[in-house]
Amino acid sequence: MPIAVETFFLDPAYEGTLQQQIQQMVAGGILSGRFRPGEKLPSSRKLAQHLGVSRITVTLAYNELMADDYLSSAGRSGYFVSENAPEPPQISPRSSSDTVDWSRAIGHRFSGNLQIEKPLDxxxxxxxxxxxxxDPALFDRQNWRLCAIRALGQRDFDSLTADQVDRDDPQLLEFVARNTLPRRGILANPDEILITVGAQNALWLAAQVLLTQRRTAAHEDPCYPGLRTILHQSRCHRIEVPVDADGLPPHLIPPETDVVFCTPSHQCPTASTMPISRRKELLRRASEDDFLIVEDDYEFEMSFLKPPSPALKSLDDDGRVIYVGSFSKSLFPGLRLGYLVGPKPFIREARALRSAVLRHPPGHMQRTAAYFLSLGHYDxxxxxxxxxxxxxxxxxxxxxxxxxxxxxxxxxxxxxxxxxxxxxxxxxxxxxxxxxxxxxxxxxxxxxxxxxxxxxxxxxxxxxxxxxxxxxxxxxxxxxxxxxxxx
Known part of the structure; x- marks a missing residue:
């Protein structure tokens, strides 16, 4: 790999000659481990132009380094870090001189929460x-690759390179609105949908928009660990409602609750399914006690024993349910694409917050997913x-x-x-x-x-x-x- 010429710069305070300074820059890079054996240095002409010195000065410095076996040359190919160059010394890291009291400097703590451990290997x-x-044996890598290549084409140049500010890929939005959501009985316009960086991001956006330190959130116990962390960090009042064989019991939700977070179709982690009667009871309670519901429907595509129950959002006549969906389980978790569905005022605020934090999910990933979905590969x-x-x-x-x-x-x-x-x-x-x-x-x-x-x-x-x-x-x-x- 060539060493960029921008790596080198002269120090005006250096007291030696220009040739000595160039020698020291190169030798220092090798001894520190930044320059590795076999890597190509800038040509003497290019380095001289970059530093504003004569070419002979650079050539003499390179020759001295060759004599000391720091560099080698290969005819007209240029100069390279020698395979016999001195190895970087094995020096233990020096102790930090940091005098900041981080226990006082850190205003909010986000670490220390118990999470699911999944070895990288x-x-x-x-x-x-x-x-x-x-599962690599099941994933359609060939068609995903073809969709990714198509999304790199000239026709999709803007979706790949442009800063979309707070907008989402229109093709992906259209597929979610016309294909994904109707399968759950949900009808929504594009301005009622927001693409997120996975379901985790969707839950965080919902919590940030809906909750304050004075509001109360109720959620299932046991529950998805990421949700508990999100609610803890929001510093709202939290109430943990123990689930039973049918999921979240509505009668255990306190009347002072402002937002309920639940997983009705596949309760996480117990996998229990909330019956239709209980879903209707939950919606009735939400209307009577004036609270909102965030429905995490993370695994509805994986229903193979019998058709899944309608989403809670599809039964909602009052606009009280915020729906969270994800492609992590049906495609792959590294994709990090999910979506929020809710009333326009909520989506408007969630979009503004997302824009302030990360603008929008990467355009290339959105367009690749849109092609994979719309061409039938997803189904x-x-x-x-x-x-x-x-x-x-x-x-x-x-x-x-x-x-x-x-x-x-x-x-x-x-x-x-x-x-x-x-x-x-x-x-x-x-x-x-x-x-x-x-x-x-x-x-x-x-x-x-x-x-x-x-x-x-x-x-x-x-x-x-x-x-x-x-x-x-x-x-x-x-x-x-x-x-x-x-x-």
Whole structure:
């Protein structure tokens, strides 16, 4: 890799000759590790022009460095850092002289919240029962690549390069409005939709727009850890409502609540499904007590056992429901594309806030996704995922029944995970650590729960990232480890 000429500049306070200063710049770059063996230096002519010195000065400096084996030359190809150049010294970092008291300087703390741990090298594990990761055997890489290349073309130059300020890709908005939302019974105009950087960003925008330190938010327990973090950082009053087999019980929501956050279709993480009667009761309570609802419908595409229930938003006649959708589970989590659907006044404020923080999601990713969706590749992928997940769920059911594992919650319409309960005396955080050493990955329940007894009892098993052939032996290892911990 060539070393940029802009890397070099003269120090007016340097007391030696120009030749010595150039030698010191090059040698210093090599000794510090910034310039590596084999990298090409700027030509003597280019460096001389850049520094405003004579070419002979640079040539003499380079020759001295060659004599000391810092540089080498290859005929007319130029000068390179020598393969025999002195190696950078192994010097321990010097202690910081920072005198700032950061415990006082930091006004708001955002770290320290318990989150789900997903190893970056999870694919190297033989039995990854991890939720939300993409299975390379199922993803349509070829058509995604073709859509990405098409989005790089001259016709889409503006969507790729322009600063759209606070606007979204019109093709992606059109697909969401005309195809995605109607499948959930939702009708919305483009100015009632906002593209977000995933569902996490959508939830954050909703919390920032709707909540203040004087307002109260109610949410499920257990719940998505990212939501708990978002609400904690908003510094609103929080009320955790314990879920049951049908999800969030409306009668437990206090009347002073301002906003309710819930996952009616696939409760996170228990996978319970809220019945229609309870959805209507929740909407009735919202109208009577004058609160809003943020519905996170993160996994509706993964319904393969039977058609999913209508979205809460589709039953809302008062405009009280803010709808959150995402392409992370049906496409891939690294895409970071989601969307908010709500009344125009809410979307207007969420758009302004998003613009102040990150302007808009990358145009190339929006246009690539728009092509992938509109050309039919997305529907084909979803069908393939549903078929694969249906087979894997059947294998999971049989394996867990054979080995006596206890299912605490499973999606009525499908989904991609189970909420499990370990026997008394088994700490699932310790269980996860022990299984990891045997190339098995599970998700302990501590990150999802408020705390107390339950966090040691529950864990999540997903079948979205593990091949069908690995499920039964992986479940056998989990059962064996649980049995060993009971003895």
């Amino acid at each position: 999870w694919r190297t594990y033989k039995y990854p029962f991890l939720y939300g990761q993409v 084909a992928l979803v069908r393939r995922l549903r078929n694969a997940f249906h087979d894997r769920r059947r294998i999971m059911d049989n394996a867990m029944a054979e080995h006596g594992l206890t299912v605490a919650g499973a999606g009525a319409f499908g989904g991609s995970s189970y909420w499990m309960r370990a026997p008394d005396g088994v700490d699932t955080t310790e269980l996860a650590d022990r299984l990891r050493a045997k190339s098995v990955l599970i998700e302990p329940g501590a990150a999802f729960c408020k705390g107390g007894f339950r966090e040691y009892k529950h864990y999540r098993l997903a079948y979205s990232s593990i091949g069908a052939g690995q499920i039964s032996p992986g479940v056998a290892l989990i059962a064996a480890e649980i049995a060993a911990m009971q003895n």
